[in-house]
Amino acid sequence: MSSGGGRVLHSEARVSVELQTPEMTLNIGPQHPSTHGVLRLVAKVDGERIDSVEPVVGYMHRGYEKLAEVRTYPQVTALLNRIDWTAGLANEVPFIIAAERLMGVEAPPRAQYLRIMLTEMFRISAHLLFLSSYPLELGASTPLMYALREREHVLDLIEGVTGGRFHPNFNRIGGVKPAAGGGKGQRTVVQDLPEGFLEGTRRAMAKVSAVCDDMEALVRGNEIFQQRTKGVGIIPAEKALEYGVSGPNLRGSGVRFDLRKVEAHLPYDRFDFEIPVGENGDCFDRYVVRLEEIRQAARIVVQAVDGIPDGPLRAKVPRVIKVPKGECYVRAENPKGEMGYYLVSTGGRGPYRVKIRSASFSNISVLPWLLEGVLVPDIIAILGSLDFVLGDVDR
């Protein structure tokens, strides 16, 4: 299609003439096999090269901030589970802790250890999901089966304690729910962790470490995988900070920032773990950081199993929970990144206002900058490596 459709003289026709072709608008999503839900990308493409990308979010907006205003504090956790559904419990904890801080209540040590343990187990589960789905996006379907099989062990344990696999709704103000286990017909007895939970956890963590080794050998070492991910989607550290990227994506860019070390909402200072960081900030580094984080999370869980104190699961709190007037911001290092709740209370039974700072929303804000000039296959590689969840983007 040369300009204007006018006659082209032979003298003008050269091999080196650049054809002026209009760019094509390609709608990737909201329904597409690899966008993890209903993210829509409006891409202007020139052949396989991207000129610009505009992410369109909001297809999954459920209005949780508003809904929280018309619910009581114990009811809100049921909503929060569904923000980042790959790590339901990790979303509950900072909110509950914000309410506890306003009330001046502190959960007993056993409950705090349990919170850490379950948060880390959800981190393992979320990252194993990433380890399985990311190679799939690059065309390798087998790692999916390997990683999900081990994830099942972790989810079984979580289900044993909380009663739910994805939406445990387990935290209460002042502690955690009396655990679901405890054996047959023990409603009258004080309920605690299910029988064999601690031993089972230790075994499961060994399996998780083993599957990490497998993934390292099968995927990380694969020549094609490295070609597809190394040097692709590089986020320099200063850009990552500018856009508010957090979590493994930020650490992949070489910034050693982890809220568990910086301002922990749970007693993480009693645990010995490292913060893996990448060097180049490309897709490969983000993959490796998550792989390492699974190992570190498994370490934390094993330490928690060893050191979990005895005692009650819940502190004494009034039957009807009213949170005193005040404001509070609590943030936590969730599997996807920094998750924060700004809670405003006017002394009623429910929050007056909740602002949810979710990691995925900030993480994908870097997309228009990051996707400029890449190839279509790289879009998928980059999207996958940012590891976002649409529930976490739209809330």
Place this chain on the structure above:
Amino acid sequence: MIFDGFWVLLGVKLLALTVVVIGGSLVIIYAELKVGAHMQNRVGPYYAGVRWGWAQPLADAVKFLQKEDLVPADADTKVFKAAPMVSLMGTMAVFVIVPFSPKLIVRDLDLGIFYALAASSLGTLAMLMAGWSSANKFSLMGGLRAAAQLIAYELPMVLAVVGVVIQAGTLSMVQIVDAQVALGLPYVIGGQAVGFFIFVTASLAELSRTPFDMPIAESELVSGYMTEYSGIRFTMFYLAEYAGLFAAAAIASTLFLGGYHFPGLDVEVWGPFVLLAKVGALAFLMIWFRWTWPRLREDQLQSFAWRWLVPLALANIVVTAVLKVAL
């Protein structure tokens, strides 16, 4: 007049070929399901056909027949409908020159392998037709990727075959096998190992199988050129994909692995089984790749083809020719 020897013979040959090709493809499809499943710690098809799920490909075929034959409103209807047929036709046409034994061959053309390479390129034409006519942007990109892939990989493939042709001194498939029998070694050991590697790699690209499955690339292009196809037309593409795998494996076996010949076995009796066994081994290799590797990017594929495979194939030709003259 119509029922004289020629036409009857042609009819019988066509029927036999159809049965062999479609039957073989179904077996490879079943193998893909089952082998892939075991590589992924799954069981795979289990219930269809009472045991081992052996009837799963048949059940799938029947299911596809029942599906609605959808044609997009904006599609170029004629091209859209013709594409799957062209795809299947191109693949089937290759089998004309595949020798199952010295006598068991539809036609031992003098041009043999040359004809096969030409006919197998039709499949890519079909992908381009499907991609263009679907009126879908993902399909279009898939079709164009297929075209780019063909141009990049047809060349090393032909050049790899040239090495065999120089060594055997013929284009006829039967005579190529005879030459290997005379040498006493299949060409993969007897001088054409590099050619075999290039040929298999290029076949994978031409069949758009992992790690070169960019024209389909589910996670990027939904289903590439096949996105808009359903029902029987999708089945044709699906069948053509596996028939193509069968054909590529059969040709590679004939050119490099000694075809129907195996030392100590009578080719007239065991020839077809020997060939099918070699085809099976190569098909297993390709299935294995599919379930273990990610896919490359289009530009990486192109640079791999032009910077490595083509020079390698040319060097192979030079070495073969020099040795041929020298020895």
